Amino acid sequence: MSTTTLTAPKEQSCTLLAPGHTACTGCGEALAAKLVLGAAGTNIIVTDATGCLEVFTTKFPQSSWEVPFIHSLFENSAAVAAGVEVALKALGRQNEAKVIAQGGDGGTADIGLQALSGMLERGHDILYVCYDNEAYMNTGVQRSGLTPFDCMTTTSPCGELSWGNKHNKKDMPSIAAAHGIPYVATASVAFPKDIENKVKKALSITGPKYMQIHSPCPLGWRSKPQLTIQVAKLAVQTGLYPIFEIENGKVTKVRKVTTPKTPVEEYLKIQGRFAHLFKSPKGKEEIQKIQEIADRNIEKYGLA
Amino acid sequence: MSTTFIEGSIAVAKTVGVCRPHVISAYPITPQTHIVEHLSELVADGEVKAEYVNVESEHSAASVVLGSSATGARTYTATTSQGFLLMIEVLFNIAGMRLPVVMTCVNRAVSAPINIWNDQQDSMTARDSGWIQLYAEDNQEASDMHLQAFKIAENKDIMLPVMICMDGFVLTHSFDPVELISQEQADKFLPPFKPEYYLTPKNPLTFGAMVGPDGYMETRYFIEKTMHASLQVISNVATDFHNQFGRFQGGLIDTYKVEDASLVLVAMGSIIGTIKDIVDELRAKGQKVGVLKVRSYRPFPKDEIYKALSHVKEIAVVEKAVSLGYGGILVNEIKSVFYGKPKTPKINGFILGLGGRDITADTIHQVIKETAKAASEEKFVGLNEALIGGK
Known part of the structure; x- marks a missing residue:
């Protein structure tokens, strides 16, 4: 047999995502995944899309996963999870494990959107978790559909004619909610208890669930690794990353922003990916546009 | 044993049904449709106790059976032509993960220009994917080879996916006398699927790890070695089949x-x-x-x-x-x-x-x-x- 099945070295680990993996210092995604697993417990089967998480946790011959794990391809995490879920049903093992599908923002909102939509529409009992670090980090920080407006990436550079990413971040939670699924939530690594509560709540609900966790990437965002939590917190406090729950189509809970309002500059200025906005007077106009995005979020979700 | 005058697709669907698949997933594409339509009827009537998953693409059909197979289920899918090409990424993945999925490739031309009629350009593109490929001459053979396919694929020394290729329309839509396989006969021939490794919290394993230059080549070496070993297994399964059914179908x-x-x-x-x-x-x-x-x-x-x-x-x-x-x-x-x-x-x-x-x-x-x-x-x-x- 080939050697594609691995087990994590149990004695060394104290969490379900064992240490010793190769994530960068300050990686928000590693933190988020650890929190998701911790809240979900051992009776789960997880799938993962190709991306940083899969790469830094499963480098042969080691694995950080203390729970059954399968990575197949970039765009099919939701479909593979659907296969796992129906197999458990068909084999009479549905009480054995809950199924969690995972992907990064590209694997979820871009290349994996079709498979995700199919999974949500068919009503599989699966929690899908998108670790949103707002670009294709594993391949070297290229723009994705969840990259924010005016953000500089290696494929949306700033230049004479460019302020970075021209497009607004795709509203993935609304797309998920439009499938009529029972539970959609956003979260942030800045609020670990909130992630845990939402994972537990999601897993108590039968049917498809979608969760999107804002996970800073110090390498791609060019922020200091020790500031990951602070960066994530500011995204929430400014209203740029609204934290909410949508249950059966209705927003049921939100995390309020600070009073008085924290200006978006506070969030932008500690990240190299927005540094170009601070280098010329015209950048101020761009920052104002980003402030308007935050204001719209505050208005839309009632975050004030 | 009774002979039935039956369409090739229906004969194949009935054979797949008596193989007791746990999970069937497919996306419709001409001329594969009659196979999956009939399977979905068998599931709807409770004659086949399987989960039938209607997916949004062939890519997901193959991904669903991949996930199911890794969880320990016997799985089946079918496609043709463009659908086959869309599946190809997953087909390599299934073989690389050593999952014994069985599929029918209904052979059809590939686009452009779009053409729904038969040739064998589609399956030939997956020649190097690590799937065992068997080509059927007639509907009796196509039907019989599906029962054999699961036995070959699930052999613990093989654990490779098997593709039965049958010519679109020429076989799938033609009526022939076919000796169908009963549930009792199928159960006697094909033991339940009991994989050594599968996804379960009882023994948490990692499937689909990242393997660098220090180990990747060996995965291909093992598949190649297994392909050679499968020559004997394919022959043996054909002999077993001959012994039980009196027909010799599925040698090399x-x-x-x-x-x-x-x-x-x-x-x-x-x-x-x-x-x-x-x-x-x-x-x-x-x-x-x-x-x-x-x-x-x-x-x-x-x-x-x-x-x-x-x-x-x-x-x-x-x-x-x-x-x-x-x-x-x-x-x-x-x-x-x-x-x-x-x-x-x-x-x-x-x-x-x-x-x-x-x-x-x-x-x-x-x-x-x-x-x-x-x-x-x-x-x-x-x-x-x-x-x-x-x-």
């Missing part, structure tokens, strides 16, 4: 009047039936002609083919596929069988029947006429002269 090759032949036609799939008729016709006139069917294309049974053809003076390989920029595919593999051997026959290659172009008795006669000419070459047969402007 099949021969018809080859023993004393000086000219042998080599082919895969439903065209074999047409060639056999011509062989009979020419034999009646005293011509020593035979036909060799390549049933197992991957693994490729070099030794068996050489043994069967070593005495032959001339070989004509007829195929419904082409490697554009190279020529015939099967013909070059047949040529390689004779490399380094003491005697090499004259080997001609013929590309015909692409996109559903009719293959008639005249087409085969033309192949034989061309072969009689001195040179060894590769040719398109049956071209429409009006369209190519005499070129």
